[in-house]
Amino acid sequence: MSESKSRPPQDRPWESGWAPDTTRAPGTRRLWLAGTLALATITACVTAITVMESESGEPESRAAEPTTLSGSAPGGLISFATPSKDGTEKPGADRAETSPAPSTSSTSPSPATPTPTPTPGKKAPKPPKASPAPSKQPKPPSSHGISIRSVNFPDRYWRVRDGSVRLDRIGSGPGQREDATFQRVAGLADSSCYSFTTADGRYLRHRSFVLVANPNDGSSLFRKDATFCPRYRPASGTLTLESVNYPGRFLRHRDFQLRLDPYENSRLYRSDSAFQLVAGLD
Numbered sequence: 508m509s510e511s512k513s514r515p516p517q518d519r520p521w522e523s524g525w526a527p528d529t530t531r532a533p534g535t536r537r538l539w540l541a542g543t544l545a546l547a548t549i550t551a552c553v554t555a556i557t558v559m560e561s562e563s564g565e566p567e568s569r570a571a572e573p574t575t576l577s578g579s580a581p582g583g584l585i586s587f588a589t590p591s592k593d594g595t596e597k598p599g600a601d602r603a604e605t606s607p608a609p610s611t612s613s614t615s616p617s618p619a620t621p622t623p624t625p626t627p628g629k630k631a632p633k634p635p636k637a638s639p640a641p642s643k644q645p646k647p648p649s650s651h652g653i654s655i656r657s658v659n660f661p662d663r664y665w666r667v668r669d670g671s672v673r674l675d676r677i678g679s680g681p682g683q684r685e686d687a688t689f690q691r692v693a694g695l696a697d698s699s700c701y702s703f704t705t706a707d708g709r710y711l712r713h714r715s716f717v718l719v720a721n722p723n724d725g726s727s728l729f730r731k732d733a734t735f736c737p738r739y740r741p742a743s744g745t746l747t748l749e750s751v752n753y754p755g756r757f758l759r760h761r762d763f764q765l766r767l768d769p770y771e772n773s774r775l776y777r778s779d780s781a782f783q784l785v786a787g788l789d
Contacts, residue, residue, distance in 0.1 A: 652688040652787035657760060658745050659778040664788065665689070665765065667705055672718040674763040677788055688787035695723075695730035696751050702733050706789075713750065718758060718765035728752075745781040758782075 655665040657674055666675040666687040677687050685706050694700035695710070703711040709720040712732040723729060731752035738747045738757075748758045756767045759780035770776070 652690050652789065653784050654687050654786065654788045655689070656783045656785050658743070658781035658783060660760075663763070665782075667709075667711075667720045670719055670721075672711060672720065672765040674760045674765065684788040688789040691784070694734035694736070694751070696727075696734040697736065700734050700736040700751060701748070702735070713753075713758075713767040716756070716767040718767070740781065743781065745783055747780045748782070 657663045660674060662676055663674045664677055664687045665672055666677065666683070668675065668686065675683075675687070677683050689703040689705060689711070692702050692704060694702050705711070705720050709722050710729075710733040711718055711720055712729060713719075714721070714732065721729075723733070732750075734751040735748035735758065736751060738749055740746065750756045750758075750767055753767060756769050757780045758765055759768050759776065760766070761768070761779065768776075768780075
């Protein structure tokens with residue numbers, strides 16, 4: 508048999524001291540809350556529908572639509588681009604407009620040189636001809652030639668007379684200054700030495716140890732006889748002329764005749780064999 512337990516009376520409080528409210532039906536508070544929530548939802552929907560209908564009547568004033576900046580905004584940021592007048596959104600409309608670069612065409616051009624207008628009946632002037640480039644001209648010789656002066660007889664110079672070379676005083680007579688003027692050229696037998704030519708193309712050479720003027724015969728002996736090597740004396744600024752084919756023999760004057768004599772260690776020999784090269788007398 509099941510044991511029947513006695514239930515406490517409904518009009519008595521429970522052991523906790525709380526007694527149920529028997530004046531209203533159970534669950535009425537929840538019903539009121541649910542009804543209030545439903546009424547608020549309906550009101551919001553009606554308001555949204557009314558707003559949307561009012562906006563559909565104004566096509567020109569469209570609200571800005573959100574666009575996603577896929578290229579420039581990271582993480583799917585949303586930006587509101589301003590629509591264009593034709594309803595098509597222009598790319599880059601949300602970027603700041605850059606200021607135009609300054610143009611160089613605004614500078615005032617320099618005035619051009621006016622072109623002369625030809626006068627009727629007159630020939631137009633020909634343009635000036637360009638001057639030709641200056642051609643290199645050979646330098647003129649430093650002098651017309653040289654003259655050779657004695658040291659111990661400073662008023663006397665080498666001079667060709669009657670085919671031989673003598674030490675003479677040069678006057679103003681015809682041909683005297685020309686006979687005492689020579690051209691110094693590279694030595695025929697040794698280019699480091701000297702040879703001397705006259706105005707008519709003859710060479711000074713020694714023959715039988717006497718200095719004479721002869722035309723060049725092209726022989727080896729002539730080239731050697733007509734070549735003399737200078738030996739300078741820096742202290743006095745003079746020089747002596749030594750023969751190529753007779754080393755140790757120098758040109759000197761004796762009785763005012765130019766000769767090729769062997770060296771002597773004497774004051775007279777040194778004076779007679781010392782000469783100076785000066786500008787030509789002609």
